Amino acid sequence: MQSIQLKKNEQIIQQLEAKFDQYEEGFYFASSDNRTVLYAFEATQSWHNWPTDFDSAELIVGGQAFQNFTGNDTVMSSFWFAPRIWAEFKAETISLHVPEEFDWQEWLSNVSTTVEKSANSIVAVDDESDWIKRVEVLIQKLNHDQNLDKVVFGRQRQIVLSKPLESSSLWQPLSAYTSNYRIVLKNKQRYFVSVTPERLLKVDLTGKLYTASLAGTAPRGEDEAEDAKLGSELMHSRKNRLEQDYVTRTIRKALGPYVKDLTVPFVPKLLKNRRVQHLYSPITAQLLEGQNPLKVLQKLHPTPALGGIPRQEALDYISENECYPRGLFAGPIGYLKSDQAGEFAVGIRSMMVADNRVRLFAGAGILAASQAEAEYAETQVKLEEMGKILEEALQND
Numbered sequence: 558m559q560s561i562q563l564k565k566n567e568q569i570i571q572q573l574e575a576k577f578d579q580y581e582e583g584f585y586f587a588s589s590d591n592r593t594v595l596y597a598f599e600a601t602q603s604w605h606n607w608p609t610d611f612d613s614a615e616l617i618v619g620g621q622a623f624q625n626f627t628g629n630d631t632v633m634s635s636f637w638f639a640p641r642i643w644a645e646f647k648a649e650t651i652s653l654h655v656p657e658e659f660d661w662q663e664w665l666s667n668v669s670t671t672v673e674k675s676a677n678s679i680v681a682v683d684d685e686s687d688w689i690k691r692v693e694v695l696i697q698k699l700n701h702d703q704n705l706d707k708v709v710f711g712r713q714r715q716i717v718l719s720k721p722l723e724s725s726s727l728w729q730p731l732s733a734y735t736s737n738y739r740i741v742l743k744n745k746q747r748y749f750v751s752v753t754p755e756r757l758l759k760v761d762l763t764g765k766l767y768t769a770s771l772a773g774t775a776p777r778g779e780d781e782a783e784d785a786k787l788g789s790e791l792m793h794s795r796k797n798r799l800e801q802d803y804v805t806r807t808i809r810k811a812l813g814p815y816v817k818d819l820t821v822p823f824v825p826k827l828l829k830n831r832r833v834q835h836l837y838s839p840i841t842a843q844l845l846e847g848q849n850p851l852k853v854l855q856k857l858h859p860t861p862a863l864g865g866i867p868r869q870e871a872l873d874y875i876s877e878n879e880c881y882p883r884g885l886f887a888g889p890i891g892y893l894k895s896d897q898a899g900e901f902a903v904g905i906r907s908m909m910v911a912d913n914r915v916r917l918f919a920g921a922g923i924l925a926a927s928q929a930e931a932e933y934a935e936t937q938v939k940l941e942e943m944g945k946i947l948e949e950a951l952q953n954d
């Protein structure tokens with residue numbers, strides 16, 4: 558491999574975005590703190606489960622299905638790859654990693670940045686109309702079953718478009734979400750797209766580890782006063798504080814054997830997204846010598862923010878009672894470098910695009926004290942986050 562340093566500019570960014578059309582495998586990852594921006598293309602090695610034996614790869618990228626899905630539906634199943642070509646943003650430059658003897662100038666310029674546009678629109682929507690009923694059944698069960706405390710129950714909105722959605726129309730709407738992760742994973746003609754706020758794991762070169770406990774949701778207010786009121790109600794809601802505390806305790810326990818110097822703030826803060834706000838506790842620790850970030854990731858996933866409590870009972874409930882497999886929704890998605898630095902987010906506020914078919918995903922943590930209608934309203938707002946991106950993308954298409 559060789560790495561070329563280029564001065565960062567709009568034209569190169571557009572060329573990298575346009576490369577998604579040319580490759581069967583592509584990955585874009587921008588972190589919510591905007592410290593990491595990566596583009597990666599073309600698999601030299603790929604995995605359909607947790608990656609193993611990747612000693613010679615400088616970088617691996619991809620995502621793990623929420624529960625290992627064994628169907629052959631690309632992107633619904635786990636997909637990781639070691640890229641042949643990748644670009645990483647630095648403060649003023651872009652470092653382009655390509656094979657030796659590679660004509661990178663020709664590669665960069667060989668793109669068509671003007672895609673032909675023609676109107677695209679939504680022609681059908683299928684929205685799991687019995688979801689509220691199924692949540693009522695779940696709430697009953699949580700009230701009577703001693704062996705189940707929390708289940709994050711998911712739903713999918715399936716949309717048919719009048720023509721396939723072009724990846725080129727996604728970049729502009731995604732770029733507005735600078736306080737969230739922006740992630741695109743392409744495998745064959747399918748894209749998984751996420752603007753998640755949720756970090757699952759970040760490990761830096763010194764082995765410092767960052768994760769977070771995120772659960773409990775309220776909408777954003779129309780104005781500052783209403784927003785502060787909704788935030789304060791969330792901070793003081795017993796049900797939401799309990800839900801978030803479960804997540805924090807489970808993360809602490811899962812990390813225990815692998816880290817030292819674990820710190821968790823005493824009380825959560827509010828994490829504000831465009832349409833929702835959450836209870837949030839950033840957690841830091843130091844990875845013990847000889848421990849590997851992928852192993853820690855496998856121990857963390859799924860946290861009760863996405864699965865439930867107890868873990869296995871909740872996972873069984875999800876696979877038996879949600880209408881469709883989640884695929885990459887709510888699974889870990891990110892990258893790991895050979896120097897063991899890496900970052901993985903949780904693939905929520907997301908959609909899967911397969912030609913002219915789109916699935917939007919959302920879920921809500923259900924406890925015995927939950928109200929089905931309120932949980933439905935919460936998932937509606939969560940669906941909106943990616944729904945608005947889709948609407949804008951259709952206008953650009």
Ligand SMILES: C=C(O[C@@H]1C=C(C(=O)O)C=C[C@H]1O)C(=O)O
Pocket residue numbers: 709755771772773774835862863887905906918919920921922923939
């Ligand atoms: C499952 C989702 O969100 C998760 C569930 C939350 C909740 O129940 O309050 C909050 C944040 C996420 O951990 C989603 O957005 O689809």
